Amino acid sequence: MTTDGKLTLHVPEPAVRPGGTPDFSNVKIPKAGAVPRPEIDVEPETIRDLAFSIIRVLNRNGEAVGPWAGLLSDEELVAGMRHMMTLRTFDARMLIAQRQGKTSFYMQHLGEEAVSCAFRMALQPGDMNFPTYRQAGLLIAGGYSMVDMMCQIYSNSRDPLKGRQLPVMYSSQEHGFFTISGNLATQYVQAVGWAMASAISNDTKIAAAWIGDGSTAESDFHAALVFASTYKAPVILNIVNNQWAISTFQGIARGGAGTFAARGLGFGIPSLRVDGNDYLAVYAVAKWAAERARRNLGPTLIEYVTYRVGAHSTSDDPSAYRPKTESDAWPLGDPIIRLKNHLILRGAWSEERHKQAEAEILDTVIAAQKEAESFGTLHAGAKPSAREMFEGVYAEMPPHLRRQRQQAGV
Amino acid sequence: MARMTMIEAIRDAMDVMMARDEKVVVFGEDVGYFGGVFRCTAGLQQKYGRTRCFDAPISEAGIVGTAIGMATYGLRPCIEIQFADYMYPAYDQIVSEAARLRYRSNGEFTCPMVVRMPTGGGIFGGQTHSQSPEALFTHVSGLKTVVPSNPYDAKGLLIAAIEDPDPVIFLEPKRLYNGPFDGHHDRPVTPWSKSDLSEVPDGHFSLPLGKASIVREGAGVTVLTYGTMVYVAQAAAAETGIDAEIIDLRTLLPLDMETIAASVRKTGRCVVVHEATLTSGFGAELSALVQESCFFHLEAPVVRVTGWDTPYPHAQEWDYFPGPARVGRALVETMEA
Numbered sequence: 001m002t003t004d005g006k007l008t009l010h011v012p013e014p015a016v017r018p019g020g021t022p023d024f025s026n027v028k029i030p031k032a033g034a035v036p037r038p039e040i041d042v043e044p045e046t047i048r049d050l051a052f053s054i055i056r057v058l059n060r061n062g063e064a065v066g067p068w069a070g071l072l073s074d075e076e077l078v079a080g081m082r083h084m085m086t087l088r089t090f091d092a093r094m095l096i097a098q099r100q101g102k103t104s105f106y107m108q109h110l111g112e113e114a115v116s117c118a119f120r121m122a123l124q125p126g127d128m129n130f131p132t133y134r135q136a137g138l139l140i141a142g143g144y145s146m147v148d149m150m151c152q153i154y155s156n157s158r159d160p161l162k163g164r165q166l167p168v169m170y171s172s173q174e175h176g177f178f179t180i181s182g183n184l185a186t187q188y189v190q191a192v193g194w195a196m197a198s199a200i201s202n203d204t205k206i207a208a209a210w211i212g213d214g215s216t217a218e219s220d221f222h223a224a225l226v227f228a229s230t231y232k233a234p235v236i237l238n239i240v241n242n243q244w245a246i247s248t249f250q251g252i253a254r255g256g257a258g259t260f261a262a263r264g265l266g267f268g269i270p271s272l273r274v275d276g277n278d279y280l281a282v283y284a285v286a287k288w289a290a291e292r293a294r295r296n297l298g299p300t301l302i303e304y305v306t307y308r309v310g311a312h313s314t315s316d317d318p319s320a321y322r323p324k325t326e327s328d329a330w331p332l333g334d335p336i337i338r339l340k341n342h343l344i345l346r347g348a349w350s351e352e353r354h355k356q357a358e359a360e361i362l363d364t365v366i367a368a369q370k371e372a373e374s375f376g377t378l379h380a381g382a383k384p385s386a387r388e389m390f391e392g393v394y395a396e397m398p399p400h401l402r403r404q405r406q407q408a409g410v
Numbered sequence: 411m412a413r414m415t416m417i418e419a420i421r422d423a424m425d426v427m428m429a430r431d432e433k434v435v436v437f438g439e440d441v442g443y444f445g446g447v448f449r450c451t452a453g454l455q456q457k458y459g460r461t462r463c464f465d466a467p468i469s470e471a472g473i474v475g476t477a478i479g480m481a482t483y484g485l486r487p488c489i490e491i492q493f494a495d496y497m498y499p500a501y502d503q504i505v506s507e508a509a510r511l512r513y514r515s516n517g518e519f520t521c522p523m524v525v526r527m528p529t530g531g532g533i534f535g536g537q538t539h540s541q542s543p544e545a546l547f548t549h550v551s552g553l554k555t556v557v558p559s560n561p562y563d564a565k566g567l568l569i570a571a572i573e574d575p576d577p578v579i580f581l582e583p584k585r586l587y588n589g590p591f592d593g594h595h596d597r598p599v600t601p602w603s604k605s606d607l608s609e610v611p612d613g614h615f616s617l618p619l620g621k622a623s624i625v626r627e628g629a630g631v632t633v634l635t636y637g638t639m640v641y642v643a644q645a646a647a648a649e650t651g652i653d654a655e656i657i658d659l660r661t662l663l664p665l666d667m668e669t670i671a672a673s674v675r676k677t678g679r680c681v682v683v684h685e686a687t688l689t690s691g692f693g694a695e696l697s698a699l700v701q702e703s704c705f706f707h708l709e710a711p712v713v714r715v716t717g718w719d720t721p722y723p724h725a726q727e728w729d730y731f732p733g734p735a736r737v738g739r740a741l742v743e744t745m746e747a
Contacts, residue, residue, distance in 0.1 A: 128483075130479075160516060161514065161515065161516045162516050164513060164514060164516070165514050169514070171514070171515040171516070171518050171519065172518070173515075173518040173519060178482070178519065179511060179514055179515035179518065179519050181506060181507060181510075181514070182506075183502060183506040183507070186475065186502060186503060186506060186507050188475075189471065189472055189475030189476055189479070189503075190475050190476070190478050190479035190482070190507065191479060192475075192476055192479060193475060193476030193477060193478060193479025193480045193483075194479035194480065194482060194483045195479070196476055196479070196480060197435075197479065197480035197483035197484070197485045198483060199461075200435060200461045200462075200480070200485065201483075201484075201485070207479070219471055219499070220471055220472075220475060220502075220503075222469075223467075223469045223471045223472030223475060224472070224475070226467045226469060226472060227466075227467065227469070227472050227475075227476050230467055392512050392513045392516055392517050393512070393513050393551050393552050394512070394552065394554075394575075394576050395512070395520070395574075395575035395576055398620065398663075398664035399620075399664060399667065400664065400665070400667075
């Protein structure tokens with residue numbers, strides 16, 4: 001309570017630091033199936049409470065319950081399972097490859113696999129994602145070549161980006177995956193523009209914008225929401241709240257807002273909050289938002305509540321700022337284990353099939369890795385030509401760059 | 411042919427391109443219904459509808475960011491930042507995104523976009539309606555930077571910019587919108603209608619980006635300049651009687667080094683003139699390039715006449731603006747050096 005006297009500055013702190021006991025008692029988790037599923041043409045102001053709850057489908061027993069359940073077949077869920085397992089295995093192998101010095105840098109998705117893998121399945125060919133560096137599930141689930149992803153990570157002679165980009169900054173027009181930038185939040189407003197262009201052109205394609213909890217503090221986030229709201233752009237505005245922005249806990253970006261989803265309400269954008277570790281819930285919510293966009297009903301904002309289990313990147317050590325066992329205490333569990341339990345309950349999966357799938361996927365990833373490494377790694381083997389450095393700055397190389405290329409002797 | 415002001419020529423360029431290519435969209439603050447605070451987009455919304463020409467929220471990052479998204483979709487946005495002084499909130503989008511999309515995606519995504527912005531001083535615009543930030547764009551790989559100085563060039567260059575496959579920063583000297591200005595602020599303004607340069611071809615025509623124009627042939631000294639300073643330099647040459655060869659660069663990047671080098675090798679002297687501040691301004695690049703490519707032909711040091719290294723003041727407008735007297739002195743000193 002403020003009394004007369006000197007002012008003090010409020011600086012939010014996470015509940016627990018290294019050495020402490022992880023505590024998520026402040027994270028209110030509603031029961032699976034408890035949140036209603038509104039009609040897609042709902043008036044945004046009538047569903048304001050959805051921005052403060054969490055849409056969940058899978059309950060503690062692994063059953064799919066409530067109004068958001070029942071959208072996916074056994075086959076689709078098994079495919080989703082394999083996508084998530086593939087992404088996790090891919091991450092593990094690339095993390096090791098970085099430690100072995102085969103590349104300079106890597107960022108994993110550990111614990112967040114459901115978000116991008118399930119979301120991808122709600123899109124149609126021609127739609128465009130504007131991802132951050134932590135949505136490679138969009139590529140994996142979209143059928144992009146793992147070899148090409150690895151070649152990009154290795155910056156080798158087959159790197160689709162010719163060695164110009166840091167590892168994991170993929171780009172694939174064909175797979176609806178916009179070129180990743182190191183500058184945070186820039187793509188959020190670009191996604192809105194892309195969606196506006198689709199509407200201007202009377203097209204049927206929609207865009208999906210992606211951002212993390214920390215980057216919502218960037219001004220481009222706010223610009224994106226204003227433009228999406230003003231022009232009712234056919235865009236899904238995704239916020240992946242994994243609780244951490246490198247070492248900074250989400251409270252620093254969120255401030256006094258109850259949730260990140262609540263940010264959308266002030267812009268008149270329907271805003272949902274979903275269990276990001278629940279493959280079925282992520283898919284159901286993404287489908288709802290995609291349908292709204294496709295029916296020209298405008299943007300939807302979605303906050304995925306999840307947890308960044310891994311380090312921020314290969315250059316980060318989370319034990320310096322959060323308890324080592326914090327991820328074990330995360331109340332929404334692990335997306336792969338939760339879907340596995342559900343599939344077993346449905347009779348569409350078994351421990352045996354899971355182990356078999358793990359082995360198959362590992363073989364596939366290792367085979368892809370061998371193939372990728374045959375085209376070189378960062379410090380060994382074939383490399384992109386130094387001439388590539390000068391190409392593609394402009395459509396046509398201007399005279400000053402031709403001179404510089406000549407000087408470089410390439 | 412029709413007589414046009416620079417405003418009309420710019421509007422006509424957008425009109426021509428919007429009629430030819432439905433992918434061309436125009437938006438910005440007050441650009442739609444109202445037709446722009448400088449009237450550059452007047453009538454376009456009525457003619458092409460609200461989805462081709464529209465008003466934007468006051469968010470430069472939003473305007474440029476959404477335009478980039480549109481360009482990567484396949485449209486050709488020609489957007490407006492109301493004053494170049496207000497482009498800074500969009501600078502991240504311009505530098506980190508528009509300029510690098512083609513490079514970082516290996517050509518998968520491109521950004522055919524024009525960012526128009528009124529620039530320059532001489533209008534009592536004070537600190538935030540007078541700046542000339544061109545050096546902040548020419549330093550960025552992947553951008554093209556254009557500064558027209560007359561209605562004819564403005565239309566031809568803007569059409570070329572809209573058709574260009576790469577992002578183009580199109581800086582419009584607002585002091586020249588209604589007529590040429592030679593820095594003699596105490597004399598009546600001449601309207602464009604009195605100048606041959608206001609004769610603008612009807613319909614579609616374009617001028618190549620990266621080509622300078624020699625506006626006055628001479629043998630004594632080469633003047634490298636652009637925008638409003640083209641007229642100041644012409645006045646200075648006339649008043650000092652010095653036989654200056656005045657080159658209007660028109661495009662700063664890519665730069666027409668052939669024309670520049672040929673002229674300096676002929677004259678042996680070079681004066682660089684711009685409104686922007688001196689230190690690390692575009693004149694430094696010009697000076698270095700001339701020194702590198704014409705060293706053995708130079709009979710005097712390359713001289714720069716520019717705005718002072720201060721924010722653009724209000725009351726001291728004519729002490730700041732590099733007028734014909736200052737430029738004339740530099741011409742004389744260079745000839746005597």
